[in-house]
Amino acid sequence: xxxxxxxxxxxxIGLAASLSLMTVGIALxxxxxxxxxxxxxxxxSVVERNFLAFLVDVKESGTLSEAxxxxxxxxxxxxxxxxxxxSLVYFATRRDIKYAAITAVVVGALSVLLT
Numbered sequence: 444x445x446x447x448x449x450x451x452x453x454x455x456i457g458l459a460a461s462l463s464l465m466t467v468g469i470a471l472x473x474x475x476x477x478x479x480x481x482x483x484x485x486x487x488s489v490v491e492r493n494f495l496a497f498l499v500d501v502k503e504s505g506t507l508s509e510a511x512x513x514x515x516x517x518x519x520x521x522x523x524x525x526x527x528x529x530s531l532v533y534f535a536t537r538r539d540i541k542y543a544a545i546t547a548v549v550v551g552a553l554s555v556l557l558t
Contacts, residue, residue, distance in 0.1 A: 446533050453529045457522030461515045468511030475508060494520065494557045524553050 498517055527550045534543035 446530070449529055449533055450526055453526050454522060457518060457525055461519035461522065463515075464511050464518060465515030468508045468515060471508035471511065472506070475506065524550075524557070527553055 494517075497513070500513075527546065531543060531546040531550050534546055
């Protein structure tokens with residue numbers, strides 16, 4: 444399988460997962476008696492220090508619908524990171540040292556930004 448096919452598959456899976464989680468979360472919110480409109484007050488905004496804190500706080504979401512929407516956002520945010528990791532694995536298995544090293548630097552920088 445070539446690199447473009449691998450990366451396309453990773454991006455499609457990430458987008459589909461994110462879209463599915465957010466769609467189900469919004470549908471549950473409406474079924475719970477809420478509205479599809481979101482309240483952007485301080486209590487519902489993403490204000491965590493970093494991405495890992497955002498993921499940990501998913502379990503503390505008030506409702507299932509909120510947790511699903513937060514997981515959908517997390518899936519969307521992790522999609523480019525997954526793409527970089529897939530590129531690193533691809534270049535490493537092909538023993539392309541130059542591109543594997545460059546991609547490792549990118550994955551390392553993204554990993555630091557997550558924490």
